[in-house]
Amino acid sequence: MTTKMPRSGSLSATKQALSVGDVARRSGVAVSTLHFYETKGLIQSWRNAGNQRRYTRDVLRRVAVIKIAQRTGVPLTEIREALAALPDSRTPTAADWRRLSQRWRVALDTRIAHLTQLRDQLDGCIGCGCLSLSQCPLRNPGDVLGGDGEGAQRLER
Amino acid sequence: MTTKMPRSGSLSATKQALSVGDVARRSGVAVSTLHFYETKGLIQSWRNAGNQRRYTRDVLRRVAVIKIAQRTGVPLTEIREALAALPDSRTPTAADWRRLSQRWRVALDTRIAHLTQLRDQLDGCIGCGCLSLSQCPLRNPGDVLGGDGEGAQRLER
DNA sequence: GCTTGACCTCAAGTTTGCTTTAGGAATTAG
DNA sequence: CTAATTCCTAAAGCAAACTTGAGGTCAAGC
Numbered sequence: 001m002t003t004k005m006p007r008s009g010s011l012s013a014t015k016q017a018l019s020v021g022d023v024a025r026r027s028g029v030a031v032s033t034l035h036f037y038e039t040k041g042l043i044q045s046w047r048n049a050g051n052q053r054r055y056t057r058d059v060l061r062r063v064a065v066i067k068i069a070q071r072t073g074v075p076l077t078e079i080r081e082a083l084a085a086l087p088d089s090r091t092p093t094a095a096d097w098r099r100l101s102q103r104w105r106v107a108l109d110t111r112i113a114h115l116t117q118l119r120d121q122l123d124g125c126i127g128c129g130c131l132s133l134s135q136c137p138l139r140n141p142g143d144v145l146g147g148d149g150e151g152a153q154r155l156e157r
Numbered sequence: 158m159t160t161k162m163p164r165s166g167s168l169s170a171t172k173q174a175l176s177v178g179d180v181a182r183r184s185g186v187a188v189s190t191l192h193f194y195e196t197k198g199l200i201q202s203w204r205n206a207g208n209q210r211r212y213t214r215d216v217l218r219r220v221a222v223i224k225i226a227q228r229t230g231v232p233l234t235e236i237r238e239a240l241a242a243l244p245d246s247r248t249p250t251a252a253d254w255r256r257l258s259q260r261w262r263v264a265l266d267t268r269i270a271h272l273t274q275l276r277d278q279l280d281g282c283i284g285c286g287c288l289s290l291s292q293c294p295l296r297n298p299g300d301v302l303g304g305d306g307e308g309a310q311r312l313e314r
Numbered sequence: 315g316c317t318t319g320a321c322c323t324c325a326a327g328t329t330t331g332c333t334t335t336a337g338g339a340a341t342t343a344g
Numbered sequence: 345c346t347a348a349t350t351c352c353t354a355a356a357g358c359a360a361a362c363t364t365g366a367g368g369t370c371a372a373g374c
Contacts, residue, residue: 050340071275108276119265122258207370
């Protein structure tokens with residue numbers, strides 16, 4: 001039946017599909033994470049004769065994108081949506097990836113701006129030592145901070 | 158939401174102890190959250206004759222501090238430690254709060270710095286559209302990374 | 315005196331993002 | 345051929361930070 005080939009090219013096999021272990025090793029995420037991402041629709045694979053997952057090298061880029069987006073604070077559901085906008089039929093182009101990175105770049109800017117604002121206010125409060133006197137802007141999240149309340153807390157663990 | 162409450166002195170009774178409902182209303186967190194914070198050692202209370210929680214006004218500042226610290230990204234366990242450093246016996250002074258805010262200000266700076274660095278790297282990759290895989294895969298189709306075990310962690314953590 | 319509404323406790327549920335475990339099947343190395 | 349890897353699935357577990365639910369107590373208003 002099949003000839004004896006290194007399963008999915010641990011080092012040779014330049015154009016072979018990648019096994020889940022290959023992807024894990026190259027992308028730096030655990031195999032279980034790749035399984036998990038697949039159940040969440042973030043990546044895709046097909047199966048070989050023995051029911052094992054096979055990936056194109058595209059998946060490496062996708063995983064890289066996922067990790068970067070996570071660092072910018074984007075939850076997996078949003079990442080999934082963004083990746084879903086990529087064409088499934090063809091290999092994503094540089095422009096595709098660029099569009100994603102720009103999208104998240106904006107979100108990242110916003111997050112940085114929020115935190116910077118918080119820092120400035122914290123500075124003001126260090127000056128007065130209050131952190132909770134009634135006029136403290138931190139204590140009274142009037143408008144600007146008001147909308148931020150929830151989203152900002154789950155950024156970098 | 159009606160401000161009619163004889164229970165533990167919402168408006169008059171300037172020196173009254175606060176019920177858990179009072180604290181919830183004034184601090185903006187849910188009653189269940191206050192219970193939760195208490196189990197975690199973030200706040201304290203004593204009980205009245207009917208086994209209901211009573212708080213000093215200090216708790217309002219503590220809760221405010223907790224919320225602010227969370228906005229800067231500090232997890233509850235660390236907040237607890239920081240608050241534990243406050244003197245239990247006396248009402249915390251402005252200097253006490255200032256020490257806390259400075260401590261978190263540093264952490265916040267660090268977080269902003271991390272995100273800024275990430276943004277800059279993202280910028281670099283927007284230029285080529287690759288999102289910075291270890292070696293840009295769009296320009297590195299030879300897959301040099303294939304055998305070297307570790308893979309594509311670039312934008313450090 | 316009874317009905318409300320605020321409280322109480324303790325346990326379990328929720329969400330996000332994974333990891334771990336258990337029991338097998340497929341591949342590869344020697 | 346056999347042993348060692350690698351992979352598979354489904355389910356359960358973990359951690360953070362809370363919320364929800366069940367069942368019951370306490371105090372006040374009509």
